[in-house]
Amino acid sequence: MVKNKQSIGVFDSGYGGLTVFKSIARKLPQYNYIYLGDNARTPYGDHSFETIYQYTLECVEWLFAQGCPLVILACNTASAKALRSIQQNILPFKYPDRRVLGVIRPTAEIVGNYTHKKSVGVMGTRGTVNSESYLMEINKFFPEIKVAQQSCPMWVPLIENDEHRNPGADYFVKKYLDELLAKDDEIDCIVLACTHYPLLVPKIKEMLPPDINLLAQDDIVADSLALYLENHPEIESRISKEGHQQFFTSGDPRVFDINASTFFDNEVVSSRVDLIHH
Incomplete structure (x- = not known):
């Protein structure tokens, strides 16, 4: 053969x-x-x-x-x-x-292993957030989990222009994290619902409370x-x-x-x- x-x-x-x-x-x-x-x-x-x-x-x-x-x-x-x-x-x-x-289903399938308080934040592009795909998929596997979403329109341009490591990016990383965490103070797990975002993980971790799990899709x-x-x-x-x-x-x-x-x-x-x- x-x-x-x-x-x-x-x-x-x-x-x-x-x-x-x-x-x-x-x-x-x-x-x-x-x-x-x-x-x-x-x-x-x-x-x-x-x-x-x-x-x-x-x-x-x-x-x-x-x-x-x-x-x-x-x-x-x-x-x-x-x-x-x-x-x-x-x-x-x-x-x-x-x-x-x-990439959505594999992420939704495991999210329940990373939240004790049953409260998850999803950060993505406007298109992904507006599609509510993560809400639906997470709900399928873990109906008891509450999901708050945050669109981060500036993150992809920062990464694609190779500005994501620079101090200028800090403002937009902090801005969207603060906006998400203000929606639900129980959030103990954040899903990065965009394949660009793993490049921001070091910056996000610096700004996140240590008791919040961060899930990147890679x-x-x-x-x-x-x-x-x-x-x-x-x-x-x-x-x-x-x-x-x-x-x-x-x-x-x-x-x-x-x-x-x-x-x-x-x-x-x-x-x-x-x-x-x-």
């Missing part, structure tokens, strides 16, 4: 998904991976539900065409607004042997994927194990490579892809 060259696909509208990919590749280095950033059309959060669904589906189908039996939507906006429709309306009919997973999603592959040998056995990593962007590869290294902690060399006409 000819050995298939099949990879795990990791997709994000921009760079944030690289924090998730970095953790996945660290935990599961043996697999082949293809990362796709739809940088030409980012940010997704500003678009309508239909547009986000269309863009996400185009990216997923591109990764399927590259031979990925499994695609991770390492994007909260895409996970909130497109994942369920793709899982229910596209896969069973068009790609019955492929799987698409998101390691959560990596752990969840490891478990998924263990439980689904029919998918796992199809993925090549040569440790190859490929990067693609719908934007300018030179710009992507410079910015991507901030998120991936390693040199990244990408190729450009035209998603519209694949």
Whole structure:
């Protein structure tokens, strides 16, 4: 039998998904991976539900065409607004042997282990907060948990402009934390519901009371994927194990490579892809 060259696909509208990919590749280095950033059309959060669904589906189908039996939507906006429709309306009919997973459910599944007071804060982009996806998913697993949400519109621009380590970022980190904690003084666990936010963890921890747990998605999603592959040998056995990593962007590869290294902690060399006409 000819050995298939099949990879795990990791997709994000921009760079944030690289924090998730970095953790996945660290935990599961043996697999082949293809990362796709739809940088030409980012940010997704500003678009309508239909547009986000269309863009996400185009990216997923591109990764399927590259031979990925499994695609991770390492994007909260895409996970909130497109994942369920793709899982229910596209896969069973068009790609019955492929799987698409998101980042919201793995986070919601474990949040109950990190709150004693049954009070959780969720910090995300406006799109993710307005979708109320975290409220719904956490409620499914832990109906007794109260959830307060806080949108943090300045955090992604700070990170993407490499200002997140600078003192100027402190004001906006503190501002949104204070606004969230003012909503419920029982909060003892905060979920960072955006894949950019792991880069702010050191600053957030400095400003957080020590008794509040902070959950970032990078390691959560990596752990969840490891478990998924263990439980689904029919998918796992199809993925090549040569440790190859490929990067693609719908934007300018030179710009992507410079910015991507901030998120991936390693040199990244990408190729450009035209998603519209694949």
